[in-house]
Every structure is written in C-alpha cells, then in structure tokens.
Amino acid sequence: MDQESFTKALLDAGQPVPDGVTSARGEADAARFAVYRNNVAVSLSKALSQRFPVVQRLVGDDFFNGMARAFIATTLPDSPLMFAYGDSFPDFITGFTPAAALPYLADTARLEAQWTRAYHAADVSPLAVEALAAIAPERLGNTTLVPHPAAALVRSNYSIGTIWQAHQGDEVSVQTVMAPESIVITRPDIVVQVHVIAEADAVFAAALLRGDSIGEATAAAFETDPAFDFGHAMVGLVSLGMFAGVTDQ
Amino acid sequence: MTFAIDGAGALPVRAGLGLKPEHLDEILTTEPDIGFFEVHAENYMGDGGAPHRALAEIVARYPLSLHGVGLSIGAERPLDKAHLARLKALVERYRPQSLSEHLAWSTHESGFLNDLLPLPYTKQTLERVSAHVDEVQQTVGRHMLLENPSTYILFEDSTIDEIDFLDAIAERTGCGLLLDVNNVMVSAVNHQLDAFAYVDRFPVERVGEIHLAGYDETVDGAGDRLLIDAHNSTVADDVFSLYRHTIGRTGPVPTLIEWDNDVPAFAVLLAEATRAEAVLDEAAQRRNASFARRA
Numbered sequence: 001m002d003q004e005s006f007t008k009a010l011l012d013a014g015q016p017v018p019d020g021v022t023s024a025r026g027e028a029d030a031a032r033f034a035v036y037r038n039n040v041a042v043s044l045s046k047a048l049s050q051r052f053p054v055v056q057r058l059v060g061d062d063f064f065n066g067m068a069r070a071f072i073a074t075t076l077p078d079s080p081l082m083f084a085y086g087d088s089f090p091d092f093i094t095g096f097t098p099a100a101a102l103p104y105l106a107d108t109a110r111l112e113a114q115w116t117r118a119y120h121a122a123d124v125s126p127l128a129v130e131a132l133a134a135i136a137p138e139r140l141g142n143t144t145l146v147p148h149p150a151a152a153l154v155r156s157n158y159s160i161g162t163i164w165q166a167h168q169g170d171e172v173s174v175q176t177v178m179a180p181e182s183i184v185i186t187r188p189d190i191v192v193q194v195h196v197i198a199e200a201d202a203v204f205a206a207a208l209l210r211g212d213s214i215g216e217a218t219a220a221a222f223e224t225d226p227a228f229d230f231g232h233a234m235v236g237l238v239s240l241g242m243f244a245g246v247t248d249q
Numbered sequence: 250m251t252f253a254i255d256g257a258g259a260l261p262v263r264a265g266l267g268l269k270p271e272h273l274d275e276i277l278t279t280e281p282d283i284g285f286f287e288v289h290a291e292n293y294m295g296d297g298g299a300p301h302r303a304l305a306e307i308v309a310r311y312p313l314s315l316h317g318v319g320l321s322i323g324a325e326r327p328l329d330k331a332h333l334a335r336l337k338a339l340v341e342r343y344r345p346q347s348l349s350e351h352l353a354w355s356t357h358e359s360g361f362l363n364d365l366l367p368l369p370y371t372k373q374t375l376e377r378v379s380a381h382v383d384e385v386q387q388t389v390g391r392h393m394l395l396e397n398p399s400t401y402i403l404f405e406d407s408t409i410d411e412i413d414f415l416d417a418i419a420e421r422t423g424c425g426l427l428l429d430v431n432n433v434m435v436s437a438v439n440h441q442l443d444a445f446a447y448v449d450r451f452p453v454e455r456v457g458e459i460h461l462a463g464y465d466e467t468v469d470g471a472g473d474r475l476l477i478d479a480h481n482s483t484v485a486d487d488v489f490s491l492y493r494h495t496i497g498r499t500g501p502v503p504t505l506i507e508w509d510n511d512v513p514a515f516a517v518l519l520a521e522a523t524r525a526e527a528v529l530d531e532a533a534q535r536r537n538a539s540f541a542r543r544a
Contacts (some may be wrong), residue, residue: 003325006366008355020369020405023469030372034402034438035477039364047363076360080291080319080332142407145357149296190299 011036011073044072047082049091051110054167055093055105067096083116104158104178109170111160114152115194117144118187121150126188126241132234135246141215145208146245150187153205156180161196188241200225201233205242256369260285260312260346260458260503261531264522267507272515273303276499280310281519284326284526285346287314287505293343294335308343314458314505315345319361322381323354323368335388347458349394349427349502350385351414352378369404370414382422394425394457399432399478401439411436416452426456430495431507434488435464435476444491453499460506461525463494483521500536501529 017028033137077085090109090246182202207217221228346368430473462482463482
C-alpha cells in the first residue's frame with residue numbers, strides 16, 4: 001500500500017478499496033474504507049461551512065454540501081490551516097452553473113472570505129485620525145497610506161453588504177434591493193467590522209489600498225462623483241481602521 | 250537528549266478539557282477549577298486576532314496542552330517545513346506544558362486531506378516516522394507525545410504490532426506517548442482485539458497524557474461492529490471502564506476530555522472532567538496509602 005493509491009481511492013468513490021487494505025476477517029471491506037472517504041468529505045465541507053455561513057444560509061444545507069463537495073473535488077486545502085481553506089471558493093461559485101440563479105452568491109462568498117482573513121490578520125494599531133491631521137496640508141496630496149493587514153474592500157454589482165448584514169441574526173429579513181454595493185472590512189482591534197460605503201468613497205479607498213497617493217485617489221473619486229466629500233471619506237476610512245501608517249510623502 | 254524548553258514544566262496530574270471558542274466567555278468569567286486546557290495547534294496559526302487574544306487569556310490562568318492535528322508525521326513525503334516553523338513559533342509564544350501529535354498522515358501531493366489516515370507498521374514506516382518525530386523535536390526544541398490512532402482498516406503489509414511500533418519510536422526518539430483510551434476501544438472493537446489486553450501491554454512508563462472521548466457505532470459490510478472515533482458525546486461506559494483499568498496500571502496521568510463535534514454546554518464538559526478526576530484522585534489516594542504502608 002502506498003499513500004498515492006490510498007489517496008486516489010479516498011478522493012474517488014468510484015474506485016475500489018486500494019490493494020493491501022484488509023480487515024480482521026482477512027478481506028477488504030468497502031464500508032470500512034468509506035469511513036475515511038466520508039471523514040475527508042465531511043470535514044472539508046464543514047470547514048467551508050464555517051468560513052461561508054451566509055452562503056450556506058442563502059442556498060440551504062443540501063445545496064451547500066453539494067457545491068462544497070464539487071469544490072473539494074477540484075481543490076484540496078494547500079495547508080493544514082482550515083480557516084484558510086476556500087480562498088478560491090468564490091471564483092468556483094462564479095462558474096458553478098447550478099448557482100447561476102443567485103448571481104450575488106459569489107460576491108457574498110468574497111465578502112466572507114475577506115472577513116476570515118481580517119479575523120486572523122496580524123494585530124496592528126490602525127492609523128489614528130490625529131496622525132493624519134498632523135500632516136502638513138501642502139504635503140497631503142503626495143502622501144500614500146499603508147493598508148492595515150485586516151483591511152479589504154469588496155465591490156459588487158449586488159447589495160451583498162445588506163444581504164450579509166441581514167443574515168447575521170437568527171431571523172432573516174428578506175432583502176429585495178439589488179443595487180451595486182461596496183463593502184469595507186476592517187479590524188481596528190479584535191472585532192471584525194463590515195461597512196457599506198458610497199461608490200465614490202469606494203473608488204477612493206480602492207486607489208489608496210493599491211498605493212496611489214491621496215491626491216491621485218481624490219482625483220479618481222471626483223471623476224466618479226463630482227460631489228465626492230474628501231474630508232468625510234478620508235476621516236471615515238481612517239476611523240474605520242483602514243490604514244496602519246503613512247509612508248514618506 | 251534533553252531540550253531546554255522541556256523545563257516549561259509538565260501538565261498537572263488532573264483532568265483537562267478541550268478549549269472551544271463558544272465556551273471562552275464563560276471560562277474567563279467563572280474561571281472553573283480545571284487542570285488544564287488543550288487546543289488544536291492549527292487553530293492558532295493565524296497571524297493575530299481573537300484566537301490569540303483568547304489563548305493568551307487562557308495561558309495566563311491555566312496550563313496548556315498543544316495538540317497538533319496537521320503535521321502528517323506518518324506521511325511518505327517529507328514534513329512541511331513551513332508548518333513546522335509555525336508550530337515552533339506557537340510553542341515559543343505560549344510555552345505549553347505538553348506538545349502532542351498523531352501516529353497518522355493527512356498530507357499528500359494533491360493537498361491536505363484533513364483526516365488522520367492510517368499507515369502500515371513496517372521496518373520502513375518505523376524508520377520514517379522515527380525520523381519525522383526526531384525532526385519535530387529537533388526543530389521545536391522539546392519532546393513531544395505521539396498518540397495511538399483509531400483505525401477502521403488493517404494493512405496486509407503490516408509486520409509490526411502497533412504497541413511495539415509506538416514503543417520503538419519512543420525508544421529511538423525519546424518522545425513520550427499519548428494514550429487515547431477511546432482510540433484503544435475503537436481500534437480493538439474494529440479489529441476484534443481485546444482492548445484491556447492492549448492496555449496491559451502498553452508501555453505505561455512512557456505515557457504523558459491520556460485522552461477520553463465518545464464514539465459512534467455502526468456495522469461494516471460483513472455486519473461486524475464498527476466504532477467511529479466521533480468526539481461528539483460523553484465517554485462511553487466501556488471506555489470509562491477501560492480508563493479505570495488504564496489508570497490502575499499507569500497511576501494518575503493528566504487526562505483530557507475531547508469533545509469536538511456537537512459541542513454541548515460547558516457544564517456538560519465540566520461534569521465529564523469531574524468524573525475523570527475522581528478516578529485520578531482515587532488512584533492518587535491508593536498510591537499514597539501504599540507509600541504509607543511501606544514507610
């Protein structure tokens with residue numbers, strides 16, 4: 001028995017029990033080998049349900065388990081850290097035909113994947129509003145900001161922030177709003193925070209997260225919406241804990 | 250060989266519980282009189298956030314047993330260096346009183362399979378597992394305990410008895426053994442062996458910790474009893490009897506209640522710990538009485 005053939009049989013229920021496997025009766029027993037097959041499928045499916053609980057609630061347990069098993073067949077975890085399993089699950093959902101009737105499902109999964117990353121991100125004090133205020137006004141335009149390790153921005157054509165929020169309690173209020181939404185995820189201390197922000201603010205945040213200067217990010221936001229309120233957006237994002245520091249202007 | 254970090258001290262000879270996030274607030278508020286807490290190392294290998302905050306609070310109040318489930322010590326492939334480095338960092342950060350892993354494999358070229366898979370016991374696998382245990386101990390800088398597995402199948406290739414296999418690894422590497430009494434019952438029933446005879450042959454002087462848990466029961470294709478290592482219920486009566494028998498041989502040993510699925514209210518776990526601790530207390534009294542007679 002080598003672990004190569006054992007693994008192949010483990011991952012394909014159509015395969016017979018691998019050679020060399022036996023029992024106290026002196027013969028292979030499919031029901032015994034199936035315990036291992038089941039353990040792998042159930043434990044990986046459970047890991048996904050723990051990371052994507054809102055996706056699971058949106059589609060129900062049976063559909064979720066079927067989708068999870070289809071994903072597991074294409075992608076095994078690349079490390080023993082189960083909380084990191086499923087980084088590519090949102091992309092898989094995008095191409096999963098049976099879920100096509102729920103076009104917001106993949107982006108909801110993207111939000112949940114980022115939530116877990118934020119939950120486990122390094123402990124770093126966020127940039128304080130005072131530190132931003134201390135920058136000389138004439139240097140502000142050329143300043144770039146260091147993203148906080150927990151910070152993420154998820155932009156969607158669907159109201160996934162509203163959907164996510166509606167599924168946090170036991171009772172779900174039905175959401176019919178299907179408008180684009182952008183969500184900021186931060187963890188200024190220990191609790192992960194999820195906020196829906198305005199479109200121009202999201203353009204501003206996206207530019208800052210990719211390393212554009214505050215001046216460049218502001219110009220991009222104004223292009224999206226001439227009514228963009230720089231002060232409100234800047235202080236808002238910093239207050240949410242989006243940044244860890246200021247780089248040299 | 251001795252390692253500097255072994256000086257972090259041993260687990261108290263009491264009952265301990267697996268730490269479950271849903272119980273954290275209650276534990277920190279009520280500070281129950283528990284001997285130690287055990288955590289799965291992999292759940293604390295993120296960079297920061299709530300898991301580390303919680304573990305720091307626990308370590309400030311209780312001894313810690315760090316129990317790995319992902320090292321894949323029994324794999325044919327080399328150990329994952331990145332994972333070993335994460336384990337080393339965790340040991341250095343929290344200085345657990347015990348470090349343990351399984352005689353099993355879970356990693357293959359295609360990925361991590363998230364189950365404790367069995368291996369045949371041969372001269373070749375003995376060499377390999379011993380080398381892996383040695384590598385873990387050298388890297389982390391302390392001794393570890395190796396746990397006996399629960400298994401559902403046997404291998405035609407196996408030429409070495411499981412106890413002899415574990416004993417030989419311990420002899421070669423200096424590691425201790427973690428005796429999972431539920432695993433003994435599960436494997437014994439599944440392979441139609443005598444669980445009490447297994448315990449009677451086990452090298453008790455090497456046992457640094459005992460695990461107890463609940464099992465599920467089904468039948469195999471031939472209709473024979475098949476026990477599943479489920480960690481989802483109270484310790485079964487036959488396992489608890491085997492535990493009393495085990496403690497009769499080992500004397501008092503730190504004992505963990507494992508309950509990882511369908512986790513109940515904390516009070517239920519506490520009651521299980523109390524039940525195990527009564528067995529440890531009786532054994533300690535017997536031993537003291539026997540010392541007193543000799544003195």
